[in-house]
Amino acid sequence: MIFLKLLEGIVGIGALSIAVGLLFMGIGRKITARIHRRYGPPVLQNFIDIFKLFSKSSISHGFAFDLGLVAGVSALIAAVVFLPMGQINLFPHNSSLIMILYLMTMAYLGMAMGVSSSGNPNATIGIARALTMMMGYEVPFAAVIFSVYIFAKTGSLTNIVAAQGGGFLNWNMVRLPFGFLAAEIALQGMLGEKPFDMAIAPAEIASGPMVELGGKYLGFGMLQHAVGIYLETGIMVDLFLGGASNIWIFVVKQFELFFIALLINAILPRFKIEDGVKFMWKVPLLLGVIQALIVVL
Amino acid sequence: MNYNVIWLVFTPLIGSAIAAILYKVKFLDRIVTFSTFVITLFLVFSTHVGQSYSLNLNFMNKVLPLSWNVTHLSIFMLYISVIFGTILTFYSLIDKSKMKGFLLLLILAANNWIFTTNDMIGFFFAWELMGWASVVSVLGGRDEKASRHAALYYALMSIAGSYSMFFGIFTLWRLTGSFAISTNVAYLSSIVGVHPWWVIGIVSLFFVTFMIKAGIFPFHTWVPMAYAWAPDTFTPFLSAVMSKYGIYGMLLFLPISLMEKGVPTAFGLPWVNYIFMWIGVITAVVGTVLAFFQDDVKKLFAYSSFSNLGYIVAAIALFTPVGVTAGIYHAFNHLLFKGALFITLAAVISRTGTSKMSEMGGLWRKMPVTFFTFFVGIASAAGIPPFNGFGSKWLVYQAMIKQHLPFATVMLFLASTGAFMYLFKAFHSVFLGQRSHRYDNVKEVPVIGQIVEYFLMFAMIFFGLQPGYILRPIGAIVSSMGLKPLHVMSNGYVTGMFSNVYMPIIGWSLAVSFTFGFILFFISAKHKYVSQEDNYTAGQLPEEWNLTPETYQFSWKFYEPVESVFAPFFKVKVDGFFRGLADWTVATSSAIKEIFVSNAQMYAFFAVVGLIIFVIAGWAA
Numbered sequence: 001m002i003f004l005k006l007l008e009g010i011v012g013i014g015a016l017s018i019a020v021g022l023l024f025m026g027i028g029r030k031i032t033a034r035i036h037r038r039y040g041p042p043v044l045q046n047f048i049d050i051f052k053l054f055s056k057s058s059i060s061h062g063f064a065f066d067l068g069l070v071a072g073v074s075a076l077i078a079a080v081v082f083l084p085m086g087q088i089n090l091f092p093h094n095s096s097l098i099m100i101l102y103l104m105t106m107a108y109l110g111m112a113m114g115v116s117s118s119g120n121p122n123a124t125i126g127i128a129r130a131l132t133m134m135m136g137y138e139v140p141f142a143a144v145i146f147s148v149y150i151f152a153k154t155g156s157l158t159n160i161v162a163a164q165g166g167g168f169l170n171w172n173m174v175r176l177p178f179g180f181l182a183a184e185i186a187l188q189g190m191l192g193e194k195p196f197d198m199a200i201a202p203a204e205i206a207s208g209p210m211v212e213l214g215g216k217y218l219g220f221g222m223l224q225h226a227v228g229i230y231l232e233t234g235i236m237v238d239l240f241l242g243g244a245s246n247i248w249i250f251v252v253k254q255f256e257l258f259f260i261a262l263l264i265n266a267i268l269p270r271f272k273i274e275d276g277v278k279f280m281w282k283v284p285l286l287l288g289v290i291q292a293l294i295v296v297l
Numbered sequence: 298m299n300y301n302v303i304w305l306v307f308t309p310l311i312g313s314a315i316a317a318i319l320y321k322v323k324f325l326d327r328i329v330t331f332s333t334f335v336i337t338l339f340l341v342f343s344t345h346v347g348q349s350y351s352l353n354l355n356f357m358n359k360v361l362p363l364s365w366n367v368t369h370l371s372i373f374m375l376y377i378s379v380i381f382g383t384i385l386t387f388y389s390l391i392d393k394s395k396m397k398g399f400l401l402l403l404i405l406a407a408n409n410w411i412f413t414t415n416d417m418i419g420f421f422f423a424w425e426l427m428g429w430a431s432v433v434s435v436l437g438g439r440d441e442k443a444s445r446h447a448a449l450y451y452a453l454m455s456i457a458g459s460y461s462m463f464f465g466i467f468t469l470w471r472l473t474g475s476f477a478i479s480t481n482v483a484y485l486s487s488i489v490g491v492h493p494w495w496v497i498g499i500v501s502l503f504f505v506t507f508m509i510k511a512g513i514f515p516f517h518t519w520v521p522m523a524y525a526w527a528p529d530t531f532t533p534f535l536s537a538v539m540s541k542y543g544i545y546g547m548l549l550f551l552p553i554s555l556m557e558k559g560v561p562t563a564f565g566l567p568w569v570n571y572i573f574m575w576i577g578v579i580t581a582v583v584g585t586v587l588a589f590f591q592d593d594v595k596k597l598f599a600y601s602s603f604s605n606l607g608y609i610v611a612a613i614a615l616f617t618p619v620g621v622t623a624g625i626y627h628a629f630n631h632l633l634f635k636g637a638l639f640i641t642l643a644a645v646i647s648r649t650g651t652s653k654m655s656e657m658g659g660l661w662r663k664m665p666v667t668f669f670t671f672f673v674g675i676a677s678a679a680g681i682p683p684f685n686g687f688g689s690k691w692l693v694y695q696a697m698i699k700q701h702l703p704f705a706t707v708m709l710f711l712a713s714t715g716a717f718m719y720l721f722k723a724f725h726s727v728f729l730g731q732r733s734h735r736y737d738n739v740k741e742v743p744v745i746g747q748i749v750e751y752f753l754m755f756a757m758i759f760f761g762l763q764p765g766y767i768l769r770p771i772g773a774i775v776s777s778m779g780l781k782p783l784h785v786m787s788n789g790y791v792t793g794m795f796s797n798v799y800m801p802i803i804g805w806s807l808a809v810s811f812t813f814g815f816i817l818f819f820i821s822a823k824h825k826y827v828s829q830e831d832n833y834t835a836g837q838l839p840e841e842w843n844l845t846p847e848t849y850q851f852s853w854k855f856y857e858p859v860e861s862v863f864a865p866f867f868k869v870k871v872d873g874f875f876r877g878l879a880d881w882t883v884a885t886s887s888a889i890k891e892i893f894v895s896n897a898q899m900y901a902f903f904a905v906v907g908l909i910i911f912v913i914a915g916w917a918a
Contacts, residue, residue, distance in 0.1 A: 003805060010809045054821040062826060064661050064668070064729070066818065074814035078806040091802060098691055099682060099798050105717060106681045106807075112721055113672070116729040117661060119829040121851035124725055128851075131718045132858050135711070142710035146694075146703040155695070211833050216821045220814075273858035281862075292703040 006081065009090045014077040014227075020251055021226025022046040027255075028262050035266040046226070050219055058215025061118040068114020069217050072224040075107035076231060083234050084158050086247040095157040097145060097235070104231065108134070111209065111224060118212035126208020129273050130192070130199035136280035137189035137196070143288030144179040144186070147295045148172060148239055157235075161243030171242040179291035180240045182284040187257065189280060190232045192225075193265035198273045233257045299348035302365045305340050305375075305409040309333055313402035320397055324390075330398030331386040334379065337405060341379050346372055346773075349415070362476065366415035369774040370625075374412045374545055377629055378538045379405070381636050385537075388640055388749040389530045391742070393647065395437035396528035403430040404534070411542060416476040417466045424462065424506075424542075428455040431539060435527040439652075444526035451523040454516065458506035465502030478549060486553040497569055500550055504573075511543025513610055514580040517603045518872045521591075524599030525652070529643035532595060536602045537636035541628050544609055548625075551616050552778050565700055566615065574614035578705045578712075580607025585715035586863055589722070589856045594654050595646075597723050598638055601678065604712055605631045611709065612693045615700055618780045623692035625771045626764075630689045633760065634677035637753040641671045644742040644750070645727060654723065658850045659732025659829060663739045668728050670750040675720040677757050680713055683804040685761040688768075688791040691798065722855045731829055731846035762804050764791050 026043040033040025042048075060066055082095050082103070089095070112131070115123040149155050151172070152163045164170050173180045189196040200208045213221050233254040237243065241257075244250035271279060312333030319325040344367055351364035382405060389396065407427035414420050432452045438444030469481045489496045505516070512520035524532050564571060584604025591597040605627070613624035644667050645660065646652050661668040677686035690713060697706040741747065760767060765785050772782035783792050791798045829846065830839065839849070854860075 002802060003809075006802070006805050006809050010806065010813060014810065014813065054817075057822045058824045059827045059831070060824040061829065062662060063665075066824075070811065070814040070818050074810040075807060077813075078803070078810040081806050081810075082803075091799075093797060094799050094802055096691070096798050098694060099687070099803070102680050102687055102691075103682055103803065105679060106676065109676060109679065109681065109717070109721070113724070113729065116725045118832065119659060119729075119731040119846075119849070120832050121730070121849060122833070124730060124851045127721070127725075128855055129858070131721060132856060135714045135718060135859070138714045139707060139711050143703065143707045146698055146706050146710075149698050150701055150703060155698075206833065206835065215824065216818065217824075219821070220818075274861045277858065277862050288707075289704070292707075296701050296703060 005090060009081045010077060013080050013088070013090075016247075017077065017080045017227045017230040018223055020254070021223075021228070021230040022050065024229050024255065024258050025222075025226060028258065031259070031262050032266045035263070046222070050222060053219035053222065054216045056215040058217055060217070061212065064117035065114050065212075065217070068110045068112070068117060069213070069220040071110025072107050072114065073220050073227060075110055076104060076224060076227040079103040079107070080227060080231050080234070082157075083231060084161055084238055084243060085234055086244040086250040088247055089158060092158040093156075096155050097149075097157050097160070097239075098155065100157070100231075100235065101145075104228075107224065107228075111221070114217075115209045115212060120212045122205045122207075122211040123209050125205050126199050126201075126211070129201075129205075129208065132273050133189055133192075133196055133198060133276055133280075136277035137186040137284075140182045140280055140284035140288040141186040141190070143285060143292055144176075144183045145239075147176060147179050147288065147292045150292075151176060151295045157238045161238050164242035168242075171240060173240040173242075176240070176291055176295070178287040178294070182287035182291065183236060183240065184257075184260070185284040185287075186280070187232060187236055188261055188264060189276070191229060191258075191261050193261050195264075195268040195271045196276050197265075197270055198276060201270060229258060230254070299350055301340055301343055302348050302350045302367060302413055303352075305337065305344065305413060306406050308337050308340060309402045309406035309409065312336070313399040313406065316397075316399035316402055320399060323393075326398040327386070327390050327392070330401055331383070331390060333402055334383040334386045334405065337409070338379050338383050341372075341375050344372060344375065361418055362416060363419050364415045364477065365413045365419075366479075367413055369770070369777045370545070370548060371412040373625070373770050373774060374541065375409065377632055378408055378412070378541070381537055381632055382408075382534065384749055384752065385530065385533050385636070385640065388643070388746055391745045392530040392643070394439070394528040394530055394643075396434065396531045397437070400430045400434045401531070401534065403427075404434070404539070408538065408542075412545065415478055417469070417478055417481070418476050420478065421459075421462060421466055425459060427539070427542065428452075428459065428510075431535065434531050435523050435535075438526040438528050439646075440526060443522075447519075447522035447526040451519045454509050454519045458509035458516075461502050462506040465499055465506075468499055468502070482550060482553060485550075489553055496553065500553065503546065503550055507543035507546040508576075509543070510546075511540050511606050511610070512603050513543070513606060514576060514583055514603075515874070517580065517584070518875055520603050521587075521596045521599040524602065525593050525596040529595075529646050529652075530640075532599075533636045533639035533643065536599070536639055537632040540602060540606055541632065544606070544613070544624070544628050547610070547613060548621075548778075551613060551621075564702060570614050570616060574611050574702070574705060577607045577609070577611030577614055578708045580604065580610060581712035582607070582708050582715075585712040585719065586866065588719040589715070589859055589863075591719075592654055592853075593652050594642055594657075594723055594727060595639075595652050597654070597719060598635065598642065601716065601719065602631070602635055604716065605635065605678075607712070608690070608693055608709065611705065612696055615696055616780075617696060617699065618775055618783055619692060619696040619699055621775050621778065621780060622768070622771050622783050623689055623696045625774060626692060626767060627689035629767055629771075630677065630685050630760070633753070633757055634674050634684075634686055637670060637750075637757060638674040638678065640749060640753065641667050641674065642727075644746050648739050648742070649736060654726035655852050656733075657727045657736075658725075658730040658852060659728070659846070660736060660739065661728040662732070663736065664728075664741045666741055666747045666750050670754045671724065671728060673754050673757050675724050677761070679717040679720055682798070683758070683761045683800050683807065685757045685764075687761065688764045688798070688800070691791065718856065718859075722852075726852035726855070730852065731850040733847050733850075734845075762800050764800060768792075 026046045030040040112127045152160050237253045241253045316329040349366040354361040407423040410423035435448040473484045485496050509516040581604045584600045588600035609624045609627050612620045677684040680686045680690040768785045775782040
């Protein structure tokens with residue numbers, strides 16, 4: 001019974017998250033291009049890219065490389081299944097936020113293992129930068145999460161969404177404004193958008209983790225990014241924007257968050273890694289701490 | 298009277314005597330060690346809660362009552378320590394290091410004694426036996442000089458701890474006239490409302506010992522040295538089992554709950570508990586930060602161990618049902634994954650002959666079983682579900698948030714994210730990346746080692762998916778401490794205060810999504826395998842640049858940016874404090890020595906002054 005539900009869930013939600021993620025990426029390219037006064041590729045360009053990549057032959061560096069890249073996408077999809085999104089909420093009693101965050105870590109570990117097993121130092125430098133940045137943004141994000149936990153007296157995303165029912169003024173975005181700002185900056189780092197895109201800095205380390213990827217491996221990398229966008233913005237929607245009553249509103253809310261991230265991405269240069277971490281530990285962490293103090297006291 | 302309780306102590310002692318006779322023949326020594334562990338394991342299986350034994354020793358016309366009593370906590374600790382020891386000694390059948398089996402058996406005897414004893418004299422004897430046997434075990438690592446230095450440092454810390462505990466034991470004996478632990482703990486909790494400072498003072502005498510043994514900040518300085526330079530097959534025992542003795546001791550004394558006695562509180566906790574909780578949090582963070590910058594892989598995991606014990610201390614210091622459950626559960630999980638990690642490291646070091654991460658790399662093709670065990674181990678240590686480390690970390694957070702301690706929780710979260718970073722550093726530097734040509738002929742560990750690795754891998758996944766098998770016994774321990782245990786719905790659930798996690802569903806979800814991932818992988822276009830030299834080098838030919846696998850491997854200064862973030866904190870050195878203390882002691886002692894040896898007149902003067910003081914004191918009394 002659970003198994004069938006999971007099967008449906010993973011096929012359906014996997015396809016949904018990939019489609020939405022790729023669409024967001026396509027729209028993102030278009031918007032960034034317009035900000036830069038370019039025409040930009042078609043909105044569906046990323047779908048075309050995926051089909052192209054999966055039909056091209058490629059090189060692999062061994063079973064750890066294969067396993068790691070597959071794990072990068074699969075573990076993220078396994079995490080998306082537990083995310084309440086609108087009326088789609090497969091496991092309402094099993095949607096602990098911390099569990100989802102730690103399950104996401106498995107995808108990063110898989111990806112990191114895959115690209116590092118290729119033996120290219122550029123890839124590993126990229127991973128080391130990404131992990132350093134992760135330490136940067138996870139601390140303010142954790143402060144915000146625990147504030148929400150204490151505020152809502154629950155750790156389950158389903159209940160956090162339920163607690164925000166009944167109109168705009170009940171959203172955590174309004175009730176916990178400092179926490180929302182901190183989480184918004186942390187989200188910028190989570191999505192790997194500028195000014196926090198040191199991990200894949202193309203001009204410095206040859207696209208970092210992606211350096212050895214080609215064909216379907218690059219395809220898996222792209223899918224991971226797509227699902228990652230979906231999951232991370234989805235968590236933010238559930239945490240702060242009151243969830244949604246159906247999946248369409250949910251996606252629209254996700255897009256709002258992604259749109260803000262895109263606008264920041266389009267105009268800012270890149271931080272140095274240590275400056276990025278220090279920034280994360282100054283501004284957003286301060287906001288998160290203020291929020292935590294307000295909630296506790 | 299249940300004799301098998303006392304046989305738990307005597308069997309390893311007999312085995313130890315046999316192993317000591319046979320220690321020249323390494324294989325026989327290992328066989329005897331392993332079979333003694335197996336026999337002890339069967340004895341543990343026949344031990345039940347409530348069994349007790351007592352014995353009156355006649356010592357210089359004084360009766361020394363020794364008693365043994367099996368509690369829920371002791372049976373849990375016995376099971377996990379002896380089972381892990383059995384696995385480790387099975388692995389050490391193929392081990393070639395200089396570890397001596399009889400010392401391990403002495404530690405086992407002490408282990409069983411510590412966990413079952415109910416009197417402080419036995420506790421102290423067993424503690425000393427364990428301490429000295431482990432100090433001698435640390436000798437005989439790969440680098441003789443370094444391991445001697447490490448053993449000396451460890452011995453000094455142990456002695457300091459022992460003095461402290463000895464003083465505590467006899468202070469309590471003067472007060473209650475009894476050596477029984479339960480009597481003394483009951484006495485302390487009865488007077489805590491009247492004389493809180495006395496209780497804190499006496500209990501801290503014990504806690505210093507326990508903190509030294511567990512390696513809690515600021516007494517952690519011996520940990521990296523001893524772990525790094527101990528024989529490779531002894532380090533797993535040191536990290537997995539022996540660090541838990543301190544935790545066990547703390548759990549004995551924590552029921553002196555200061556909660557209801559009107560003691561001043563801080564953030565809903567008695568302030569002593571609050572401070573102790575912060576010590577745990579600082580331990581977790583300091584261990585994590587120091588682990589980033591190690592090049593010796595065993596040292597890295599030593600700091601990791603130290604950091605994980607911080608989690609345990611922070612959780613049990615709360616002394617709430619969730620806190621104690623989380624602490625003991627994390628102690629178990631840490632035993633399992635850190636044991637597995639150190640065993641795989643022993644396997645790697647036995648094949649490569651080095652523990653420097655900058656000299657390793659790319660071993661995953663050569664040692665696939667070890668590689669996967671290590672992978673599952675770091676996934677557990679990073680707290681990734683459905684492996685076993687997740688449930689306890691998650692419960693620790695729940696326990697902290699329940700007490701409204703967001704800052705401590707955030708610090709622990711930082712330690713956890715940092716843990717992921719240093720674990721990946723070790724993973725990459727040992728197994729991934731470019732493999733040096735030196736290791737072209739490296740082989741997988743022998744079959745026995747592989748069996749152990751498969752078993753540990755299985756255990757880490759099994760206890761991750763079925764946490765109930767551990768949470769139920771922990772529930773019994775928690776209720777035996779007078780707290781309300783967490784409700785365990787079924788074996789698959791980790792039940793927290795804020796939400797529940799059903800572990801098997803995560804496992805199924807991952808299984809299904811991985812199946813689809815691999816279907817997509819295999820139906821899409823073909824791939825071909827290339828060697829590690831076939832790599833992107835920006836259009837340059839590697840030969841022209843004299844590029845070798847060693848120089849094309851990234852493992853030196855792995856987290857350089859983090860170093861600049863944490864730079865201000867590196868100026869503080871706890872080790873420096875102890876060194877300063879040592880220098881000060883030497884200076885003071887030599888100043889005192891000057892009195893005796895430099896000038897006869899001065900000596901006579903002090904002798905007369907001393908005599909006068911004695912006479913006056915005697916007269917006044």
